[in-house]
Structures are given as C-alpha cells and as structure tokens.
Amino acid sequence: MTRTQDVPVTIYVTYEGAAGAAFDRAYYVEHHLPLVMHHWAQYGLVGVAAFFPAVEQAGTLAICECRFRNAASVDAAFGSPEARAVMADVPHFTDIAPIRVRAVAL
Structure with missing residues (x-):
C-alpha cells in the first residue's frame, strides 16, 4: 500500500x-x-519540461510540467521564500497570468 505522502505530484502551469x-x-x-529548478529542487521538485503548440493559434501558448516528489514538496516549494523570485521572473517572458493545475494519475 502506497502512502499518500509518497505519491509523486505533477503540476501543470499553462499560459x-x-x-x-x-x-x-x-x-x-x-x-x-x-x-525554477534552482530554487525549488531543494523542496522536492524533481523535473520540469516545457511544451508549446506546433502552430501559433489562440488558446494554450505554453505548458510547463513540474514534477514533485510528493504533495508536501509542492506545498513547501510554493510556500517557500524562493517562490517570490520565481513569480517575479514571469514578467520577463510574458504578461499572461499563469494558471496552475494539479494533475492526478488515474
């Protein structure tokens, strides 16, 4: 039986x-x-990946997949002092507000 705290968590950040x-x-x-990796690896972020649509069109412009060790890692990263620096960097690449979604494996 897997304990909830040991289940990896994926967060998708979309623009x-x-x-x-x-x-x-x-x-x-x-x-x-x-x-993001530099600041949040210490809290349990194990990987990030970016995905972009093949053609330019309205809708989803970018998706970031953030893989965390577990739910506690997500909470620690987003609640960390370093979260401010991560969020402050967003205006350097877009004026679109990021949308975060926690994915659950089926």
Missing part, C-alpha cells in the same frame, strides 16, 4: 492567450525553467 500574444519561449526555456 492562455491570443495568437501572437507576448511569450518569449527562449527566455522561458533558457532562463525561467532553470531558475
């Missing part, structure tokens, strides 16, 4: 907008995601 909305993919991949 929704119009086609052509400001979103600097290069900055996001080369600077923001390493910043």
Whole structure:
C-alpha cells in the first residue's frame, strides 16, 4: 500500500492567450525553467519540461510540467521564500497570468 505522502505530484502551469500574444519561449526555456529548478529542487521538485503548440493559434501558448516528489514538496516549494523570485521572473517572458493545475494519475 502506497502512502499518500509518497505519491509523486505533477503540476501543470499553462499560459492562455491570443495568437501572437507576448511569450518569449527562449527566455522561458533558457532562463525561467532553470531558475525554477534552482530554487525549488531543494523542496522536492524533481523535473520540469516545457511544451508549446506546433502552430501559433489562440488558446494554450505554453505548458510547463513540474514534477514533485510528493504533495508536501509542492506545498513547501510554493510556500517557500524562493517562490517570490520565481513569480517575479514571469514578467520577463510574458504578461499572461499563469494558471496552475494539479494533475492526478488515474
């Protein structure tokens, strides 16, 4: 039997907008995601990945998959002092507000 605290948790961060909305993919991949890993690995973030639509269109412009060790890791990262630096970096690549969704394995 697996204890709830040992179950990995995935958080998807999405950015929704119009086609052509400001979103600097290069900055996001080369600077923001390493910043997130740097600050939150100590709390249990084990990996991040970015996904972009194949064609430019309105809707989802970017998806980030954040994989955490467990639910406590998620709470620790988002409640950490470093969370402020992670969130303060968002305006460097977009003016779109991120949407966070916690995924549950079926």
